[in-house]
Amino acid sequence: xxxxxxxxxxxxxxxxxxxxxxxxxxxxxxxxxxxxxxxxxxxxxxxxxxxxxxxxxxxxxxxxxxxxxxxxxxxxxxxxxxxxxxxxxxxxxxxxxxxxxxxxxxxxxxxxxxxxxxxxxxxxxxxxxxxxxxxxxxxxxxxxxxxxxxxxxxxxxxxxxxxxxxxxxxxxxxxxxxxxxxxxxxxxxxxxxxxxxxxxxxxxxxxxxxxxxxxxxxxxxxxxxxxxxxxxxxxxxxxxxxxxxxxxxxxxxxxxxxxxxxxxxxxxxxxxxxxxxxxxxxxxxxxxxxxxxxxxxxxxxxxxxxxxxxxxxxxxxxx
Amino acid sequence: xxxxxxxxxxxxxxxxxxxxxxxxxxxxxxxxxxxxxxxxxxxxxxxxxxxxxxxxxxxxxxxxxxxxxxxxxxxxxxxxxxxxxxxxxxxxxxxxxxxxxxxxxxxxxxxxxxxxxxxxxxxxxxxxxxxxxxxxxxxxxxxxxxxxxxxxxxxxxxxxxxxxxxxxxxxxxxxxxxxxxxxxxxxxxxxxxxxxxxxxxxxxxxxxxxxxxxxxxxxxxxxxxxxxxxxxxxxxxxxxxxxxxxxxxxxxxxxxxxxxxxxxxxxxxxxxxxxxxxxxxxxxxxxxxxxxxxxxxxxxxxxxxxxxxxxxxxxxxxxxxxxxxxxxxxxxxxxxxxxxxxxxxxxxxxxxxxxxxxxxxxxxxxxxxxxxxxxxxxxxxxxxxxxxxxxxxxxxxxxxxxxxxxxxxxxxxxxxxxxxxxxxxxxxxxxxxxxxxxxxxxxxxxxxxxxxxxxxxxxxxxxxxxxxxxxxxxxxxxxxxxxxxxxxxxxxxxxxxxxxxxxxxxxxxxxxxxx
Numbered sequence: 001x002x003x004x005x006x007x008x009x010x011x012x013x014x015x016x017x018x019x020x021x022x023x024x025x026x027x028x029x030x031x032x033x034x035x036x037x038x039x040x041x042x043x044x045x046x047x048x049x050x051x052x053x054x055x056x057x058x059x060x061x062x063x064x065x066x067x068x069x070x071x072x073x074x075x076x077x078x079x080x081x082x083x084x085x086x087x088x089x090x091x092x093x094x095x096x097x098x099x100x101x102x103x104x105x106x107x108x109x110x111x112x113x114x115x116x117x118x119x120x121x122x123x124x125x126x127x128x129x130x131x132x133x134x135x136x137x138x139x140x141x142x143x144x145x146x147x148x149x150x151x152x153x154x155x156x157x158x159x160x161x162x163x164x165x166x167x168x169x170x171x172x173x174x175x176x177x178x179x180x181x182x183x184x185x186x187x188x189x190x191x192x193x194x195x196x197x198x199x200x201x202x203x204x205x206x207x208x209x210x211x212x213x214x215x216x217x218x219x220x221x222x223x224x225x226x227x228x229x230x231x232x233x234x235x236x237x238x239x240x241x242x243x244x245x246x247x248x249x250x251x252x253x254x255x256x257x258x259x260x261x262x263x264x265x266x267x268x269x270x271x272x273x274x275x276x277x278x279x280x281x282x283x284x285x286x287x288x289x290x291x292x293x294x295x296x297x298x299x300x301x302x303x304x305x306x307x308x309x310x311x312x313x314x315x316x317x318x319x
Numbered sequence: 320x321x322x323x324x325x326x327x328x329x330x331x332x333x334x335x336x337x338x339x340x341x342x343x344x345x346x347x348x349x350x351x352x353x354x355x356x357x358x359x360x361x362x363x364x365x366x367x368x369x370x371x372x373x374x375x376x377x378x379x380x381x382x383x384x385x386x387x388x389x390x391x392x393x394x395x396x397x398x399x400x401x402x403x404x405x406x407x408x409x410x411x412x413x414x415x416x417x418x419x420x421x422x423x424x425x426x427x428x429x430x431x432x433x434x435x436x437x438x439x440x441x442x443x444x445x446x447x448x449x450x451x452x453x454x455x456x457x458x459x460x461x462x463x464x465x466x467x468x469x470x471x472x473x474x475x476x477x478x479x480x481x482x483x484x485x486x487x488x489x490x491x492x493x494x495x496x497x498x499x500x501x502x503x504x505x506x507x508x509x510x511x512x513x514x515x516x517x518x519x520x521x522x523x524x525x526x527x528x529x530x531x532x533x534x535x536x537x538x539x540x541x542x543x544x545x546x547x548x549x550x551x552x553x554x555x556x557x558x559x560x561x562x563x564x565x566x567x568x569x570x571x572x573x574x575x576x577x578x579x580x581x582x583x584x585x586x587x588x589x590x591x592x593x594x595x596x597x598x599x600x601x602x603x604x605x606x607x608x609x610x611x612x613x614x615x616x617x618x619x620x621x622x623x624x625x626x627x628x629x630x631x632x633x634x635x636x637x638x639x640x641x642x643x644x645x646x647x648x649x650x651x652x653x654x655x656x657x658x659x660x661x662x663x664x665x666x667x668x669x670x671x672x673x674x675x676x677x678x679x680x681x682x683x684x685x686x687x688x689x690x691x692x693x694x695x696x697x698x699x700x701x702x703x704x705x706x707x708x709x710x711x712x713x714x715x716x717x718x719x720x721x722x723x724x725x726x727x728x729x730x731x732x733x734x735x736x737x738x739x740x741x742x743x744x745x746x747x748x749x750x751x752x753x754x755x756x757x758x759x760x761x762x763x764x765x766x767x768x769x770x771x772x773x774x775x776x777x778x779x780x781x782x783x784x785x786x787x788x789x790x791x792x793x794x795x796x797x798x799x800x801x802x803x804x805x806x807x808x809x810x811x812x813x814x815x816x817x818x819x820x821x822x823x824x825x826x827x828x829x830x831x832x833x834x
Contacts, residue, residue, distance in 0.1 A: 065619065066617055066618055102618065104616055104744045104752045104755075104756045105751060105755070106668060106751040145673075147673075148677075148680065151676075151680070188342075194680060194683070194688070195697070196428075196688075198429065198689075201429060202689070203344065203346055204346040204347050204348050204349075209343070209344050246436065246457070247437060247438065248436050248687050249685075249686050249755075
């Protein structure tokens with residue numbers, strides 16, 4: 001009954017929270033240049049599978065026969081509400097399972113972090129087929145449960161409470177789009193179950209200083225009415241932290257860096273534009289103190305109108 | 320638009336609050352008060368030493384008189400230094416004033432943690448052993464695993480104790496006061512004490528420790544030397560010692576260390592790693608008795624950790640006593656009891672709770688940590704801080720704790736390699752552990768042995784805390800059962816062995832003249 005094109009997909013911010021294990025789950029909505037219209041609420045679930053055999057111990061790549069393949073699965077709920085066409089809020093929370101295929105270490109699982117993002121488009125300009133938009137994004141995430149933090153590489157998350165600031169520029173020419181973003185992630189310290197630990201020296205406390213991080217992303221591709229297909233190049237750089245020493249265990253405040261490439265496709269049903277499906281894949285090109293993960297994800301999202309009285313736009317999202 | 324502005328305002332406010340919080344962390348012992356003993360233990364020169372035949376085995380010369388030109392020159396050195404104390408020097412004073420035995424104990428724990436990493440395998444699947452004669456080559460010497468660490472803590476603590484007993488003997492004999500007591504224009508930047516200053520107790524501890532470290536942590540000599548120099552600078556800066564107090568103390572400390580180093584070189588620890596023949600004999604002999612032998616759960620298979628450590632010469636009793644303290648045999652690996660013990664361990668890990676994981680991680684003390692003995696050193700140190708002990712009593716209590724730790728390691732390792740009993744995860748591969756599985760046999764639990772040895776002697780030293788230590792020890796042992804690392808009988812027998820070893824430390828404490 002509605003001729004609406006639903007371009008949007010909802011995902012949270014798994015990456016920002018715990019990168020050693022599932023370093024391929026890239027948030028989409030708070031990293032893309034697509035907005036929901038006023039009073040629209042889009043929500044759904046994403047499934048992600050990520051695994052690695054090789055990892056970087058400091059800068060040295062190795063495998064570990066006592067871990068085999070480390071895999072992480074998650075199911076994430078995500079929702080995005082359009083306060084206005086230029087101001088969206090997003091929420092997300094994943095449940096995570098991790099395990100290793102070899103060795104004796106026990107798997108772990110649990111509800112991870114809730115994230116809340118506000119995306120604002122303060123500036124946009126169109127000239128013919130060309131459109132340019134500037135976005136500012138503010139985010140917050142915090143653990144929903146007191147899961148074990150100091151259990152890398154099988155922890156479900158890194159346990160810090162984060163504040164994220166991001167600037168993003170989007171350019172569109174016809175159906176071609178390119179988006180660049182830069183983010184700063186302020187991470188709180190975390191408390192572990194031990195009462196002393198060694199990083200590069202002995203700390204007689206259970207509190208671990210977590211270095212902040214930066215994230216950069218470039219995404220480009222086709223942005224059509226029913227199909228969006230994009231290639232992504234993403235870099236996560238931890239601003240501090242220390243390297244895993246030879247044959248040592250990883251630690252939450254390691255200097256975890258990575259560069260990944262990936263692709264996302266989203267398809268919106270022509271017959272019923274409330275519903276859309278997503279699939280994506282991701283691969284880690286380079287890293288430091290993280291696993292060289294390959295990942296894929298699938299998801300389904302549904303759009304509904306919170307206020308029926310609101311005059312509905314022809315398009316249910318702007319970009 | 321109003322709503323929009325509100326959102327942005329709230330966001331900026333929130334980001335501002337979080338960004339303004341300092342992330343600097345402060346250790347629990349970082350900013351503690353200066354050591355200010357309630358009792359200086361002036362007669363500690365008569366306390367029973369561990370290895371030294373007499374407190375005056377090593378003679379030190381009578382100090383210069385306080386009105387001699389040499390001594391006055393030393394006072395002038397302090398006066399000059401105190402005129403211009405830098406921020407960095409203030410930090411040194413703030414750090415070291417907490418006490419020499421405490422700070423060197425923390426430094427030891429740091430070195431143990433730094434070196435407690437199992438070597439990476441060779442390309443052929445064998446493992447390179449650390450080599451004391453080539454300590455910088457990979458893997459660096461030592462791999463300070465739990466038995467190595469327990470022994471290192473014991474030697475250093477016992478040597479510090481003997482050196483301080485000798486120092487106290489000379490302090491009382493020569494009775495030369497601190498510089499601030501002799502010249503009122505010298506400021507005391509730490510609490511004043513009636514304890515004679517010659518030889519300097521801080522320099523004694525620094526000297527004896529630095530000398531021991533050459534043997535135990537040979538790659539850290541430069542690091543240790545720097546700490547020693549900082550501590551000695553602190554003593555002079557703070558007006559507590561003149562340079563001749565320092566020199567005499569450091570010399571005495573290094574001489575006492577030589578006695579302990581000589582013992583350490585012949586205590587059989589150097590051969591504790593065994594050989595391929597030893598490793599295969601352990602399995603063959605166990606099979607010959609009809610028992611399933613322990614197999615490494617690492618891949619590639621790693622040789623067992625220090626299989627002959629059970630033959631090392633103990634401090635608190637003789638080697639025959641080690642055999643007498645060895646636990647009776649575990650249930651036969653073919654028995655129903657054995658099966659039930661392992662099934663019980665399996666049941667523990669099926670649905671771990673958060674509290675269970677917390678206990679496991681709190682006591683895990685695995686790779687990259689200061690080991691279970693280091694954990695008990697930390698527990699002891701944080702309680703000793705509140706007791707205002709003199710340096711010599713600090714050292715005596717740490718020596719009792721750590722000789723008990725080393726001897727617990729000897730009895731435990733002797734038992735482990737006598738029975739060569741498999742881990743639950745070897746018997747039931749579905750036993751996935753909540754922390755890493757140690758690479759040595761199961762029976763008896765090392766954590767239980769270490770912890771109950773510690774709890775027994777610490778409960779004697781601070782009776783008011785005895786029940787707390789017993790609870791901690793019980794939890795440490797339990798952590799190994801609920802993590803799937805050990806059967807319950809491993810922990811129960813380890814607990815008993817630890818209690819026996821701890822009681823030897825208590826017997827020594829009762830008779831060493833300090834109580």
